[in-house]
Amino acid sequence: MSSEDGEKGPPREENPAGGEQLALIRETVRKSKEPKAKPRTWRGAPLAEGLPVARVLVDKGLLHLDQFFDYAVPAAMDEKAQPGVRVRVRFGARVVKGRREGGSLHDGFIVERRAESDFRGPLAPLAQVLSTEQVLTPPLLKLCRQVADRYAGALADVVQLAVPPRMARAERDTSPDPRPHPAVPDPGSWQRYATGPAYLQALARGDTPRAVWLALPGPHWPQELALAVATTLASGRGALAVLPDGRAAARVDAALTEILGEGRHVLLTADAGPEERYRRWLAVSRGAVRAVIGTRAAMFAPVADLGLVAIWDDGDSSHLELHAPQPHARDVLLLRAAEERTAFLLGGLTSTVEAAQLVESGWALPLAASRDAVRAAAPLIRTVGDGDQARDEAARAARLPSIAWQVTRDALTRGPVLVQVPRRGYVPRMACDNCREPARCTTCAGPLELRDQGGTPHCGWCGRPAADWHCPECGGFRLRAQIVGARRTAEELGRAFPKVPVRTSGRDTVLGSVGAAPALVIATPGAEPVADSGYAAALLLDGWALLNRPDLRAGEEALRRWAHAAALVRPAGEGGTVVVLGEPTLRPVQALVRWDPAGHALRELAERAELRFPPVSRMASVTGPPAAVADLAETVRLPPGTDLLGPVPLPVPASGPGRTRRHGEPPPGEQWERLLLRVPPGTGSALAASLKAAQIARATRGGNEPVHIRMDPTDIG
């Protein structure tokens, strides 16, 4: 936990140049050269007396220009037209022979009521107040604005993510008044962490402690997260916890219900359906419910008097919003922690480099268990490297090392065995054939890719060919792109133990839990069922598939997935054993063996800093048709010290049947390019601001093909 001064923001950058630049654009776009006039309407209809002007965020009207439009408030709508309500307005009318004509109806939100407008022309009247519900309240608007600026995105896009679509029926229900605060709960299993009870005490006092929490393996974390939420409620404040998927959210929801009973919190996930979800969201927005457990869309939940924001497993890719501007739940919660002066809790079995950076910078304190407690909770980890497999006759015959057979046979007498197999569709990356160090560009340290078989590898970032590559670690000069086939191995296991039931859990059918009886449970990462009394053993067969991905996070991700499976296994003291197929010299394998996720994240962070990778340096990607990317690169006024990497042709995404095109992907048949921009630490927000300014300038000029801008892209190798 950190000091309880609410003043300090997260290690977010100051934004002098950027902020001014944006403000300047908003002003010039407004073009209010002439003195303010009294608001007039088109036909002189009677206006509201007090504040006759409504500033409106028009949905999809020029959303890339990111500006508001003023409308006149007819007297009849005066009372209903409050800030935050949804309205309908005419937009896009033209003056034809002194008469206004056309203009289609658009939805929007009233952002502010004002006495006068700085628009010189006559104001159109609001067409309709759709609902009196004040959904886009000033604090929520401010959050949306900050997120839009952080991601060089449009405010209207963020608002669309933050405010759920209206379901009229849900608005008719009246929400109950909030109940009195619950009592402070017992710290329970938080006592296993040296500073755990102190963290809860700080929450109970109304302080704002900030911690990165490395959870012990085992089934306790949902209760612990629920306890943090309940303790914050006891202090009289609200709390918000964001989880990567519905399953995890349901577990925390159940734990919180057990502590507080029904009615003090809501579960905001997609499974509830749009109407029920809006009903729950309204209960939060109206202040009737002050605790929210949910998946990523809940990161915007307008909790009244927020006291704690929490996120579980921030390395899970589900925390990244898929819609523009693709904000990450961790970053949104960091913005909220600063703006709303709340406590912060980032928990997981492993640590992302971003989490490690929060600790390194001193903004958050580590909340971890002692080595003894870790040893008591973790299973025994055994590794099988390539050398072992080569020497192992049985492995060559059956494609599974004999250690794995022994462990499985033994464990199946005591309970279920989890077999983690890779998901389909991994793109292998190039690595040294000799020592398997990932191959990187000697100029910009981007990943090497083989575009056509037998050709020269090229850098995936700057496009330079790497004809004379040699390994900086071992001097080797041969590259390999390895492929793995572990699924068949799992099938063979099933045949080898014919008396044992085989259960599978994967993409289409995810099992929630399995019993304590012996069984082989085959699961892909993320779909592992919980075993009622823990697994007796686990086999992690997807080592190379995880580590060979063209992603900066390959190591972090491998450790994260292994740890998730291993945490479902009984402690070593109860015979729990994990076999991981992976070279014991590799950093993530070592970290798993020692159960030292913090050390792993710190080393990754140091390496990122050295190579000038995110999150130490900040990056943005610009993708689009080659001419558009080049044009933006020419238009943009970048902060000093910006590196331009590329542009390179964008890899064409695998177009499977039924696969919908994601934001920022080229339409079928088009070849797009990607330019990467890299700035030194502390310049990220200036970079975002310049890109947003260039984006707006290009859109205003017209006739330009749009480009997609992404801050902190992750899939760049």
Next chain:
DNA sequence: AGCACGCCGACT
């Protein structure tokens, strides 16, 4: 983004 106004080539 749409949509209209504006100033230069081939047609009834």
Next chain:
DNA sequence: GTCGGCGTGCTC
């Protein structure tokens, strides 16, 4: 003479 090319500007 005018029909229409899409370049430029505006939308409260």
